[in-house]
Amino acid sequence: MPLALLAVAAVVFARAPLEAELSSRADDLLIEIGESWARASFDGRDALLEGEALSEEARIKVRAELARLSGVRIVADATTLLPERRPFTFSVIRDGNNLRLEGYVPSRFARARIVESARKMAPDIKVSGEENLVRARGVPAGDFAGVVAFGMEQLARMPAGRVTISDDAFSIEGRAPDFSTYDALEVTVRTDLPGDFKLARFAVLPPTVSPFIWSAQREDDGVLLAGYIPLGEARRALLDAVRGAVPGAAISDQLRLADGAPNSEGWLKAAAFALQQLGRLPGGKVTLVDTTISIEGAAPDFASYDALAAARRAVPEGYTLIRFGVEPPNVSPFTFGVLRSANRIRLVGYAPSEDAKRLLQDAVRAGFPGTAVSDEMRIASGGPTAESFVAAVSFGVGQLAKLRTGELRGNGYTLSVAGEAQDAAAFAAVNAALAAPLPGGFTLAKADVRPPLVSPYVFGLRKDGQGLTVSGFYPDRAAHEALLAQAKRELLGIPVNDVSSVALGAPEGFVAAAQAALRELARLDSGEVRFDDHKLHISGAALFPSAIDAIREALRTELPPGFTAEVTLEVAPPPPPMDRTGCQKALADILDRSGILFQPGTATLDPSSRGVLDHLAAVVSGCPEATIEIVARAPEANPPVAEAGQEAAPAAGLAAARAQAVADYFAALGIASQRLIAFAGTPPVADGGRPIEFSVR
Structure with a gap:
């Protein structure tokens, strides 16, 4: 054992x-x-x-x-x-630091290799699903674990994504964090994919951009496309739209796929709309920023500009045209005008921009409410800036509103205003405005503003204890100043209250008639002259009875042809008696305010002196007991040459003759001739001295 x-x-x-x-x-x-x-x-x-x-x-x-x-x-x-699987699938899903493995593997070795690659993909990555990977037959030819590892290397570039292998087909999806990653992913997947496998789907989304910008710009040899384009079939549709808008143009495509576009269908409609406008703009540019559109460039002609301007009202739904930076055609000369007739306003010529034209229209509507406006104005470049244009035409429309009819015209930076003023106040206001510097850097080329046309043409002169009141109308500034100067000289410097105004419509010879009437008004103690076209009426109180007939005769002979005079005069009460001292002072006071004038080189009294002579005679009549010496002195220099048809007199003789002419004038008014002593005095009168003096004895 x-x-x-x-x-x-x-x-x-x-x-x-x-x-x-x-x-x-x-x-x-x-x-x-x-x-x-x-x-x-x-x-x-x-x-x-x-x-x-x-x-x-x-x-x-x-x-x-x-x-x-x-x-x-x-x-x-x-x-x-092993059981056979058709298709033989495997998926790797990444969501941040979580990585999940799903599907079939051909062996424990392949599974171990895949899991090891997954754990090395990114720091702190958490891998799940490895225990559920199923071994199976049917794996495609090639390095299956290697292609899975390749897919995970691509997922490592994205915060989230998915790689799917179905038999020998490789698919990848996700969103790239930036454009460099997106480009690298696309190149790698399309070129470095293991040879036994084929790319079935590249569904990596590009980055989301905001704002989503796209532009198209015309160049000498074609169209440059830049910015972003939505995913899908947008690129092909966009290129077709470019070819339709700019036939035959070479296309430089610098577009990038990006996410974040508005609705793709609406975006393509907006891009096609923008490209249609680009087709009308050689050298132009159109831009889409999210849901806004901008159009820039220079229109080659008015037809193109009008079409572009009309397109502003046909922007695709959901989009807004935020910039219309299209320069209109260039014109020279750059002219414009606002023409006013009795019941219509016409806008002609050019405006530098749509906004400038709209502001002009607003100014016209405000200045001429209810008046029909005919807009024939076109938009053009080559003229003043829009700001200067608006300032100048707004100013001009303000002046035009004061005219009954008229025109405001411009050429470059110059303005011209012409027309008939509504009234005298408007005439004065327009002329004052045009005399000042014009707004917007403009200068005044021409001003032809006419006074209002009135009928009947009335004019009045009223002399009373308060002075002289001038009313009614005068034809021009020169006539007005001449009448006022005459009144100051012949009416002994009395205060003048001028309420007259300028107007057209004066009858021919009006100024001469008004001057003749003023001379006779100067002879009255008080009175009034009134013109109604060719009819003159003079009324008041004469200083002497004989003056009434003399005034009537003077008007008959001195009024221009066509004028008639109605004379309604009475005799003023005689002045209160004065002593010799008072009489002397009163005579000196009158001569201080106005002197006695003669025809040059003669002893003939000038008609303009009749007023002062009548008032001197009235003073003399107020001191009936006094003797009046009338002393005339010759001027120091040689006496002036007599007018044609008159004989010049020696200096001493001329002085005596002039003194006698004054005495004769007084005697004709009723002053006793024995009270009047006329003689030539010495020495000669110096410049500024009185050629006639009176001495009361």
């Missing part, structure tokens, strides 16, 4: 090392031949082969190789075939 036990023990202890050696050599062999799925166990030198094979060929291969292993006597095959 002891011997038997020793024999058994010897056999047992001798087999164990043999079995261990054969098992180790078998494991090395299976790895060497690439069939690590199989496992071999030994009972002595007899092998038991177990495992799930990927194919019958693999089982046969393993049995044959194991049977040839030195020391192996018998191989018992207990292997089975």
Whole structure:
């Protein structure tokens, strides 16, 4: 018995090392031949082969190789075939630091390699699903674990994504964090994918951009497209739109796919709309920023500009045209006008911009409410700035509103205003405004503003204790100033209240008639002159009875042809008596305010002196007991030459004759001639001195 036990023990202890050696050599062999799925166990030198094979060929291969292993006597095959999966799928899903593995693997070795690659994909990565990976037959040819590892390398570039392998088809999806990553992913996946596999789907989304900007710009040889383009088929549709808008143009496509675009269909409509406008703008540019559109460029002609301006009202729904920077055609000269007739306003010529034209229209509507406006104005460049244009035309329309009819015209930076003023106040206001610097840097080229036309043409002069009141109308400034100067001289400097105004419509000879009437008004103590076209009426109180007929006769002979005079005069009450001192002072006071004038070089009294002579005579009549010496002095220089048809007199004789002419004038008014002593005085009168003086005795 002891011997038997020793024999058994010897056999047992001798087999164990043999079995261990054969098992180790078998494991090395299976790895060497690439069939690590199989496992071999030994009972002595007899092998038991177990495992799930990927194919019958693999089982046969393993049995044959194991049977040839030195020391192996018998191989018992207990292997089975793995289930076959069609399609053979595998997925890697990343969501931040979480990575999930799903699908089939061909072997434990492949699974271990995949899991190891997953754990090395990114720091702090958490891998799940490895325990649920199922071994199966049907794996595609090639390095399956290697292509899975390649996919995980691409997922490492994105914060989230998915790689799917279905048989030999490789798909990747996700969102790139930036454009450089997106570009690198696309290049890598399309060029470096392991050769036994094909790219079925590249669904990596580009970055989301905001704002979403796209532009198209005309260049000499084509159209440059830049910015972003939505996903999908937008690029093809956009290129077709470019070819339709700019036929034959070379297209430089610098567009990038990006996410963040508005609704794709609406975006394409807006881009097509913008490209239609670009087709009308050589050198132009159109831009979309989210849901806004900008159009810039220079219109080559008015037809193109009008079409572009009309397109502003046809922007696709959901989009807004925020900039219309289209320069209109250039014109020279740049002219414009606002023409006013009795019941209509016409806008003609050019305006520098749509906004400037609109502001002009607003000014016209405000200045001429209810008046029909005919807009014939076009938009053009080459003229003043919009700001200067608006300032100038607004000013001009303000002046035009004061005219009954008229025109405001401009050429570059010059303005012209012409027309008939509504009334005298408007005439004065317009002329004052045009005399000041014009707004907007403009200068006045021409001003032809006419006074209002009135009918009947009335004019009045009223002389009373308060002074002279001038009313009605005068034809021009020169006539007005001449009448006022005459009134100041002949009416002894009395205060003048001037309420007259300028107007057209004066009858021919009006100024001469008004001057003649003013001369006779100067002879009255008080009175009024009134013109109604050609009819003159003079009324008031004459200083002497004989003056009434003299005034009537003077008007008859001195009024221009066509004028008639109606004279209604009475005699003023005689002045209160004065003593000699009062009489002397009163005469000196009159001569201080106005002197006695003669025709040049003669002793003939000038008609303009009749007023002062009548008032001097009235003073003389107020001191009936006094003798009046009338002294005339010759001027220091040679006397003026007499007018044609008159004979010049020697200086001393001329002085005596002039003194006598004054005495004769007084006598004709009823002053007793014996009270009047006329003679020439010495020395000669100096410049500024009185040629006639009176001395009361």
